[in-house]
Amino acid sequence: MAELNGRPVRPAELQALALTNYGHFTTMRVTDGRVRGLALHLERLRRDCRALFGTELDLDLVRSYARRAVPGSGSTMLRLTVFDPALDLGSLGGRADPAVLVTTRPAGDGAMPPPLRVRSVGYVRDQPEVKSVGLFGALRHRRAAQLAGYDDALFVDGTGAVSEGGTWNLGLIRDGEPVWPEAAYLPGTTLELLRGLRPGRSERVPLTGLSGFQAAFAGNAAIGVRPIAAVDGVELDPGHPLIAELAAAYRDLPGTSV
Incomplete structure (x- = not known):
């Protein structure tokens, strides 16, 4: 699944991410709706948003977006990507209004992989x-x-x-x-x-x-x-x-x- 600010993402909104590629993210393993080190992931998003966009990230809102994508049971990999769909190569110095892209992918079984x-x-x-x-x-x-x-x-x-x-x-x-x-x-x-x-x-x-x-x-x-x-x-x-x-x-x- 892929949602931007809590709604289905439109292909055109991904253009800045694909072509300008300016932003930050965190990836976490969610098991039965829970995450190890969730506070560390959220603090990383807050810190990196300040560093790249000079603005504060509403972490309560981010969690609400993430919660929509999390299954009630089982494991999934959840990625939260923060970028501004309005920024392009010619306007990187403009005021930023970052959005949150929520994507998921299958998680492995949790067993230790080979060396x-x-x-x-x-x-x-x-x-x-x-x-x-x-x-x-x-x-x-x-x-x-x-x-x-x-x-x-x-x-x-x-x-x-x-x-x-x-x-x-x-x-x-x-x-x-x-x-x-x-x-x-x-x-x-x-x-x-x-x-x-x-x-x-x-x-x-x-x-x-x-x-x-x-x-x-x-x-x-x-x-x-x-x-x-x-x-x-x-x-x-x-x-x-x-x-x-x-x-x-x-x-x-x-x-x-x-």
Whole structure:
């Protein structure tokens, strides 16, 4: 389904999103009408709307739009995209009146997917703290990695430190504890929830230092926690017990009703 401000979206209203591609979004897994970290998703929308459009977002109204799309039972992936249908390439400096596009897609069964094998690539997204709709660079690197036989790409910043994947945050494990990379990346809601469960420590992690870690995992709202089996030629333990422990603890987090 697709609705704009609580009503069926008209194709012409998507032109700005398709051609200008200026806006931001959040994606959440809804299970039986509830979302893990809903407050984090909503705060992200508020924060990013201020950053991109200089205006406040009515979060109560956003929730009412989202509620229309949420089934009473089962799981679905819900995406809330904020953009202004009236803005185009020639009028980006105009006063913004952002709208909320609500879309859904099927969710998986929630089981942990198979481990990732990823290739490192030098890349830092534009304004990484904002979850923007401009995903060209991230998706280009994912495609190149898959064409080369990998599952995805792991970004490395200009100092040689690892940061994130295109649609997931990175966690590492050393001495039985999580290590969260210090770098410029998009702070995901799943990352924040996992850090609340096991704070661990944060530090700059150079790509050349990955051999000093026992394991690594990816995290986002769609998959929860997913093991990483290798980065380039560095093999990691996808069966490390802390990965399973974090995945189970994340699944057990109580959700909030949309």
